[in-house]
Amino acid sequence: MDPSTSAFRLAAMIGTLPDGPAYRNLADTIRLLVVDGRLLDGTRLPSERSLAQAMGLSRTTTTRAYDELRRRGVLHSRQGSGSVLRVPTSSTTASSLIVDPDDPDTIALTFSAPTGPSGLTRAFGAAAEQLPSLLTTSGYLPDGLPALREVIAEGYVAAGLPTDPDQVIVTNGAQGAISLIGRTFGRPGAGLLVEGTSYPHGVESLTGFGYRTTPLPIGEDPWDADAAAAAAPHVEAAYLIPDFHNPTGAVMPVETRLRLAHTLRRHQVLTVVDESMRRLDLAGEGLPASYAAHDPDAIVVDSLSKVLWGGLRIGWIRAPRRHVTALLQSRMRHDLGTAAFDQLVAAEVLRHDQHLFDEAVVRLRRQRAAMVEALAAHLPDWDVPVPPGGPNLWVGLPSRSSSRLVAAAAQEGLLLTPGPRFTLGAPSAGERRLRLPCTSAEHVGVEAVQRLASAWSAVVSGRRCEPTGTRVDLIA
Numbered sequence: 001m002d003p004s005t006s007a008f009r010l011a012a013m014i015g016t017l018p019d020g021p022a023y024r025n026l027a028d029t030i031r032l033l034v035v036d037g038r039l040l041d042g043t044r045l046p047s048e049r050s051l052a053q054a055m056g057l058s059r060t061t062t063t064r065a066y067d068e069l070r071r072r073g074v075l076h077s078r079q080g081s082g083s084v085l086r087v088p089t090s091s092t093t094a095s096s097l098i099v100d101p102d103d104p105d106t107i108a109l110t111f112s113a114p115t116g117p118s119g120l121t122r123a124f125g126a127a128a129e130q131l132p133s134l135l136t137t138s139g140y141l142p143d144g145l146p147a148l149r150e151v152i153a154e155g156y157v158a159a160g161l162p163t164d165p166d167q168v169i170v171t172n173g174a175q176g177a178i179s180l181i182g183r184t185f186g187r188p189g190a191g192l193l194v195e196g197t198s199y200p201h202g203v204e205s206l207t208g209f210g211y212r213t214t215p216l217p218i219g220e221d222p223w224d225a226d227a228a229a230a231a232a233p234h235v236e237a238a239y240l241i242p243d244f245h246n247p248t249g250a251v252m253p254v255e256t257r258l259r260l261a262h263t264l265r266r267h268q269v270l271t272v273v274d275e276s277m278r279r280l281d282l283a284g285e286g287l288p289a290s291y292a293a294h295d296p297d298a299i300v301v302d303s304l305s306k307v308l309w310g311g312l313r314i315g316w317i318r319a320p321r322r323h324v325t326a327l328l329q330s331r332m333r334h335d336l337g338t339a340a341f342d343q344l345v346a347a348e349v350l351r352h353d354q355h356l357f358d359e360a361v362v363r364l365r366r367q368r369a370a371m372v373e374a375l376a377a378h379l380p381d382w383d384v385p386v387p388p389g390g391p392n393l394w395v396g397l398p399s400r401s402s403s404r405l406v407a408a409a410a411q412e413g414l415l416l417t418p419g420p421r422f423t424l425g426a427p428s429a430g431e432r433r434l435r436l437p438c439t440s441a442e443h444v445g446v447e448a449v450q451r452l453a454s455a456w457s458a459v460v461s462g463r464r465c466e467p468t469g470t471r472v473d474l475i476a
Contacts (some may be wrong), residue, residue, distance in 0.1 A: 249387025
């Protein structure tokens, strides 16, 4: 069955239309919602009459807007079936959002994973030397390579979190870990507590298996403990990013960890804790103990991709023993394990190349400083908080223009993800925000800011900026 959206929900996603012809701005805004993934392929739109009523527009305006969307090939209508979004794709769509685009002059800031450090080649070489002995086995490793699970467990123990290797399941990145948890424990209609501002693909990996989100309010930090306490009796699971939160970079205070852990555990809420940013301490101030130190029932997710290289698709789950069997059984219905060679590489890194993590932090700190300096020079009226860690800046815009800015930036050869994609609790609140990953080389980051300044000038001047093609929504 195709998904659908109500008139009032679509009106909330659209928000206030900019100045200019209302029908055209309405069509542009709906298309932007399609481009950045807030409206999915196959979504059935409300009738023209009901959307007009929800937005306080004339039916003529919504009719003309729908006609414009049909003309562009985004909306397909059939008598008796309503109007359905059909998103065309092309050879330049999906891959260009996650890797370097085909056009060498285009800068993609839709991902916050770094390029690989040169020192990583040593680990690949050492792994290749161990490959002959691995080839004498079947290669099926649903729980992971024993040597890798051992070194991961040792890392938790060293951090004060007692862990046995049999509590660790190696996955295809943190995304694979979250999806496995959703596949194992999700059920239609179960409540999922999430931060009001969060990493969308993490949340969607869980909602794809039936969970329905209960977002926390969007406030000074992502974790309103009072709101969480009120929601806890009505949810079955929670997904939290307490360390260098994506996208804000915030760190959950110790007192909040204690309170949330106590509340969620008391109500038997299955809590998934995403720690894939935890190593990126740019301020060097250290972090509180892992959330799981306060809640032994929590499931922890981690990854090497956000720290070392996006192409090293190694993540893992640290789970309470009582959940391990269910997770493995669920996994074997889907796949039989993560690539064995990549696991050899990861074990080498964690055992012998810890300096790579320190070097990654130094490099990211330098790249972020260059971008912050460029933002101060070219966009001085923007609010640019500098968090203690993580790969992103979560900047504030002077007006509610994030989606239009992203469209304008694409015309300058800069690919971005609009703020509303991250604000699950109130999408329109994201129109004053933009995530800027700092994982590009310094000169690329500075050039990106210069293009962003040109795009902002176009937005401020009121120049119309349409999305340059329809792209598959991929955010890392």
